[in-house]
Amino acid sequence: MHPGNIFVAGKPEDPHYILVDFGIMGSLSNQDQRYLAENLLAFFKRDYRRVAELHLESGWIASNVRIEEFEAAMRTVCEPLFGKALHEISFGQLLLQLIHTAQEFHIIIQPQLLLIQKTLLNVEGLARQLHPKLDLLKTAKPFVERWMKKQLGFRAFLRKIKENLPYWAEKFPDFPDLIYLALQKYIRRN
Structure with missing residues (x-):
């Protein structure tokens, strides 16, 4: 410009x-x-x-x-x-x-x-x-x-959730395994 x-x-x-x-x-x-x-x-x-x-x-x-x-x-x-x-x-x-x-x-x-x-x-x-x-x-x-x-603002927050929802839905089935692995690492350190 x-x-x-x-x-x-x-x-x-x-x-x-x-x-x-x-x-x-x-x-x-x-x-x-x-x-x-x-x-x-x-x-x-x-x-x-x-x-x-x-x-x-x-x-x-x-x-x-x-x-x-x-x-x-x-x-x-x-x-x-x-x-x-x-x-x-x-x-x-x-x-x-x-x-x-x-x-x-x-x-x-x-x-x-x-x-x-x-x-x-x-x-x-x-x-x-x-x-x-x-x-x-x-x-x-x-x-x-x-x-x-x-x-x-709140609408931007909702827009970001909407944009990321497909990604989260794809990753959600892996969530329990990720929690388990994180807990195992924590236990091994202590």
Whole structure:
């Protein structure tokens, strides 16, 4: 997605955005979507400890990174963004801070996230042109919360059960034997 693929129609006070030309597309696994949603929600809640934990859990940072130091670094980079309109934020400076943090903590760049990162930068640039006083974080938070609910809510739980039911049904007859083998191993160890 780039600005040439985005059209704005309608009245300025009620614009309609039209997206075209999805030539290069990527996809995220359910796990990547979940981690991304949880990271964004933790960021919007200013829960930098959770952001750090999620990076560690997902393998985006090395296991030997001191979580408190990474949490403090994320707070230093992200906290100044809240309550500011787009025209008040230097995204060049923000990008430099993020790159420095990535280098300092040996963050593993996730190739599957590159397209979404590029798209977010393009959308930010377009939003800056169309609505420079927009508080992007305040505007995006409800969308992220709805997405998070869709990814992790009760319906998502039921959907996962439905998707996995055939696999579980196939494996269920082996379950008693697996329990027996596990108990035998436990008994032998003790």
